[in-house]
């Protein structure tokens with residue numbers, strides 16, 4: 001695993017954006033795997049800035065998001081679709097038909113998961129996957145104990161994850177209990193992975209990821225079995241590493 005130490009959140013965001021921009025500019029077709037949450041917001045801001053300043057185009061880019069809440073309409077401000085529109089898609093020239101996010105409103109959720117997984121495979125897989133990390137080591141919404149062989153599936157969110165995400169909602173009770181997420185095996189099929197982490201809150205998870213053994217109770221640890229992973233973390237997230 002490569003580890004890039006950034007000085008702070010802004011530096012982490014700038015360095016991540018530069019790597020994404022390089023990939024987007026230097027390939028005729030690119031499939032990006034995208035993450036939500038607080039961590040990648042600054043990266044999207046940099047991508048949008050670069051699109052406005054340097055006209056980096058996303059016409060040839062296809063995207064697959066990691067996850068979406070079950071039962072949440074895309075127009076709900078707390079949905080990940082809304083987040084992506086707000087911070088990235090509405091601000092660049094990506095064609096609507098190139099955007100993919102699991103449909104949390106699907107009536108048949110297992111079927112939606114299978115459809116999403118197949119769509120990723122049919123697009124020839126993800127070239128560059130962006131990941132955040134939960135304090136408990138989750139990637140996407142794959143909570144501790146998720147099988148490393150898992151593909152896109154429905155998960156029940158850990159209480160700690162709902163609590164952490166409650167900051168985006170009015171009340172903890174409003175945080176959905178379930179989500180659709182790419183599985184660990186789906187993430188591992190990506191050709192290249194960038195995992196971002198900022199702040200002391202993530203230091204313990206990053207320490208375990210780097211130093212402890214690969215174990216399903218620490219979902220992110222699976223990344224040590226991937227041949228092209230870069231951790232881009234700021235100093236605070238690396239204090240224990």
Ligand SMILES: O=P(O)(O)OC[C@H]1O[C@](O)(CO)[C@@H](O)[C@@H]1O
Nearest residue numbers: 036037038039132133134140161
């Ligand atoms: O970036 P944050 O907000 O700390 O979240 C970390 C991780 O948790 C999630 O938001 C899910 O809880 C992921 O999407 C994200 O990668």
